[in-house]
C-alpha cells in the first residue's frame with residue numbers, strides 16, 4: 001500500500017499551489033481531481049477555435065516587484081506565462097447611467113484621473129487612495145512579512161467599505177466610482193469590509209493583466225512543476241468519503257471505491273462539501289451546522305461569444321455596465337430588472353492584437369433561477385432549460401447591443417453557462433463564484449481557518465483567506481505554513497526574489 005505525505009483533494013489553484021509548495025519541500029504529494037481537466041476556475045474551454053476562460057479573466061499586481069509577481073516567481077511560473085498588461089489609462093471602464101469612470105493603473109494616476117473628473121473632491125480621493133495603501137500596509141502577508149502568531153483581525157475587517165466611502169465624500173456619483181469594482185468580489189453595502197474592498201481594489205489598481213490564450217496555462221505550468229518535483233496528479237478521481245484509523249483520516253475514498261492513503265489531507269473543495277465527506281459523528285453537529293449555514297457569494301450567468309473574423313476590435317480593458325442607482329446594487333436581482341449590469345471583455349489571444357476572436361459577457365445570477373433543474377446533469381437538462389438559457393442570453397445581448405451598436409451582427413455563434421455549470425464544474429455550493437461570503441459585522445463567523453476539527457485534515461482555496469488569484473495564493477501560504485512554519489515559508493519566498501534580482 002502506497003502512502004503519500006499529503007493527499008490533496010481538488011486541483012483548483014489552491015490545491016495546485018499547496019501541491020507545488022509541499023512537493024518542492026520534498027514531500028510525497030498526490031492531488032485528486034474530479035474533473036478530466038485540472039484548474040477548477042482556471043479551466044478554459046474551446047469552442048469553434050476560440051478559447052474561453054471560465055473563471056479568471058484578469059489578475060492584479062503582476063508588475064515587477066508587486067505581490068502576485070513575487071509569489072508567481074516563487075511558484076516558478078512568472079517568466080513562462082503569456083501575459084498582456086491592460087491599458088494603463090483605463091484597465092476597467094465603469095459605465096453608470098449618470099457617469100463613466102476609467103480606472104487607470106497606478107495609485108498616483110488613479111488619484112490624478114479621478115481628481116480631474118471631480119476637482120472639488122481631490123482631498124477625498126487622495127484620502128481614499130491613502131486608505132487603500134494603509135490597509136495593505138497593515139497586512140503582513142501581502143507584504144511578505146511573517147505575521148504575528150496572534151495577529152487576528154485588524155479593524156479593517158470590521159469596518160464597512162460603503163460606510164467608509166460615504167464618510168469621505170458626500171458626492172454620490174464619486175461614491176459609485178470608488179465602490180464600482182465591487183463586482184469583483186460580489187460586494188454588498190451592508191456586509192463588505194474595508195479589508196476586502198481594499199485588497200481587491202489595490203491589487204488591480206497596482207496593475208492589471210490578462211493571460212494570452214487562457215488562464216489554464218497557470219494550472220498547466222503549476223502541474224508541470226509539481227510533476228517535476230515527483231508529485232502525482234490524478235484526474236477523474238472524485239473523492240466521496242474518508243477512511244479512518246482512530247481519530248485520524250487514513251485514506252480518501254474515491255467515487256469508484258478505490259482508496260488513496262496518506263498521512264495528511266488538504267481539501268481544496270468547498271468546506272461544506274468537504275464536511276459531507278466526513279462520517280456523521282466524527283465532527284460535532286454545531287461545527288458542521290455552522291459551516292453549512294454560512295452564506296455563499298452569488299453565482300453568475302455568462303455568454304461566450306465566438307466573433308466573425310476581424311469584425312470586432314480587441315479591447316484592452318474590461319467594460320462594466322451598471323444599471324442600478326447604487327454601485328452596490330448590481331447584485332440585487334429582481335426579475336424585472338435582470339440583468340442589472342454586466343461585465344464585457346474580449347480575451348487576449350495570440351491570433352490578433354487588433355481584432356477580438358471572442359467575447360465574454362458575465363452577470364450575476366441567483367441559483368434559485370435554475371433550482372428546478374438542480375438534479376439534472378450536464379447536457380441532459382432538457383429543452384426547457386435550453387430555452388431558459390437562450391432567453392437569458394438574448395436579454396444580455398440586447399443590453400450589450402445598447403453600448404456596442406452592431407455587436408449582434410458580429411456574432412458567429414454563442415454558448416452560455418449558468419449557476420448549474422459553475423456548480424458542476426467547480427463543486428462550489430450553488431455555483432457560488434467566490435465561495436463563502438464575508439460579513440464585516442461578524443468576521444469570525446465566516447472565517448475558515450485552514451485547520452479543521454479533524455487532526456490531519458486541512459482546508460485551502462478561496463474560502464481560507466480570500467477569493468481570486470492573489471487571495472488563493474495567500475491562502476495556500478497560510479495552509480502550508482501549518483506544516484513548514486510561516487517564517488520558514490515567507491523566508492523562502494523572499495529568498496527567490498533576492499536571488500532573482
Ligand SMILES: Cc1cc2nc3c(=O)[nH]c(=O)nc-3n(C[C@H](O)[C@H](O)[C@H](O)COP(=O)(O)OP(=O)(O)OC[C@H]3O[C@@H](n4cnc5c(N)ncnc54)[C@H](O)[C@@H]3O)c2cc1C
Pocket residue numbers: 009010011012013014015032033034035038039040041042054055056057058059060237238239240268269273300422425426427428432433434460461462463466467468469470472
Ligand atoms: C466566473 C468567475 C470569474 C472570476 N474572475 C476572476 C478574475 O477575473 N480574477 C481573479 O483573480 N479571480 C477571479 N475569480 C475567482 C477565482 O477564479 C477563484 O477564487 C479561484 O480560482 C478559486 O480557486 P480554488 O482553488 O479555491 O477553487 P476551485 O477553482 O473551485 O477548485 C476546486 C477544485 O476542486 C475540484 N473538486 C471539487 N470537488 C471534488 C471532489 N469531491 N473530489 C476531487 N476534486 C474535487 C473541482 O473540480 C476544482 O477543480 C472568478 C471566479 C469565477 C467563478
